[in-house]
Amino acid sequence: MAATIGGSATRVGDGVWLIDLGFQGQSEVVAAYLVADGDAVTLVETGPSSTLPALLAGIAAAGFAPESLTTLLVTHIHLDHAGAAGPLVRRFPHLTVRVHPVGAPHLADPAKLVASATRIYGDRMDALWGEVAPIPVDRVLPLADGEAIAIGGRSLTALFTPGHASHHVVYADRDAGAVFTGDAGGVRMPGTAYTCPPTPPPDLDPDAWAASIARLRTLDARRFYLTHFGPFDDPAAHLDQLLPNLDEFRTLAEDATAGGADQPELTRRLHDLMATRLGDAPPAALDKLEWATPSYMAALWLTRLLSKTAGGRR
Numbered sequence: 578m579a580a581t582i583g584g585s586a587t588r589v590g591d592g593v594w595l596i597d598l599g600f601q602g603q604s605e606v607v608a609a610y611l612v613a614d615g616d617a618v619t620l621v622e623t624g625p626s627s628t629l630p631a632l633l634a635g636i637a638a639a640g641f642a643p644e645s646l647t648t649l650l651v652t653h654i655h656l657d658h659a660g661a662a663g664p665l666v667r668r669f670p671h672l673t674v675r676v677h678p679v680g681a682p683h684l685a686d687p688a689k690l691v692a693s694a695t696r697i698y699g700d701r702m703d704a705l706w707g708e709v710a711p712i713p714v715d716r717v718l719p720l721a722d723g724e725a726i727a728i729g730g731r732s733l734t735a736l737f738t739p740g741h742a743s744h745h746v747v748y749a750d751r752d753a754g755a756v757f758t759g760d761a762g763g764v765r766m767p768g769t770a771y772t773c774p775p776t777p778p779p780d781l782d783p784d785a786w787a788a789s790i791a792r793l794r795t796l797d798a799r800r801f802y803l804t805h806f807g808p809f810d811d812p813a814a815h816l817d818q819l820l821p822n823l824d825e826f827r828t829l830a831e832d833a834t835a836g837g838a839d840q841p842e843l844t845r846r847l848h849d850l851m852a853t854r855l856g857d858a859p860p861a862a863l864d865k866l867e868w869a870t871p872s873y874m875a876a877l878w879l880t881r882l883l884s885k886t887a888g889g890r891r
């Protein structure tokens with residue numbers, strides 16, 4: 578896919594555009610999708626506030642006025658998926674934001690979300706994500722599992738898919754055989770075969786994720802739209818990798834920890850593993866993968882997970 582950095586829109590399906598948000602000057606790291614039918618214009622994901630200008634430019638590039646947006650659908654509240662929702666609603670107060678009921682209070686009052694993200698990203702919070710703004714409670718509409726969301730004459734179905742986060746939702750376009758997978762379908766760079774599990778602390782739940790992957794399989798989709806990054810037309814083979822690759826992270830972390838590796842060393846080994854699994858993909862693919870799901874974040878989660886397991890055994 579030809580993508581310029583920031584604000585490009587590529588038509589990827591009937592009434593579906595991929596907007597490359599040019600996150601941190603990188604193409605093919607964070608996407609938002611615009612889904613439209615007639616006057617109904619919806620975004621699936623907003624990206625972070627730091628890429629809001631690119632989002633607005635991308636909406637225009639797709640041929641729509643940003644004021645014509647009616648609804649924001651977010652897969653979960655992590656800042657790379659929903660961070661721009663607050664500033665968007667402030668600018669366009671008629672918008673409603675649809676989110677899992679567990680995520681809804683954190684969009685209305687993001688203090689805990691910001692605290693949790695700050696534990697991962699430290700003093701890079703603002704550079705990475707930009708503003709995090711509260712959304713008026715009456716503009717946040719919690720979803721029901723299985724709810725059909727009408728976009729003009731078309732319909733997306735919200736399906737609760739916990740695991741990556743307890744409040745994760747995917748949106749299935751059953752008529753098109755496509756699913757907007759958020760992070761539940763993993764991270765994969767265009768032109769590569771490696772499906773990488775994004776593993777942020779604290780509330781990742783591998784067992785719940787396994788059940789959600791089983792649920793994704795039952796949809797028999799022909800296409801996944803990944804937030805990181807783009808469309809993939811081999812959903813079954815793509816999903817086959819996800820849990821084994823999560824186990825591979827865990828096994829690596831167990832071995833590294835048993836051998837006395839500290840967190841920087843664990844991070845380095847996870848980075849090397851990702852490089853190995855990308856095989857002969859261009860080096861830029863590894864950089865983009867690190868932007869989308871950093872090895873230091875995986876090391877943080879794995880360290881927590883293993884110390885919890887050790888605590889449980891005591």
Ligand SMILES: [Zn+2]
Pocket residue numbers: 653655658741742760775777
């Ligand atoms: Zn996430």
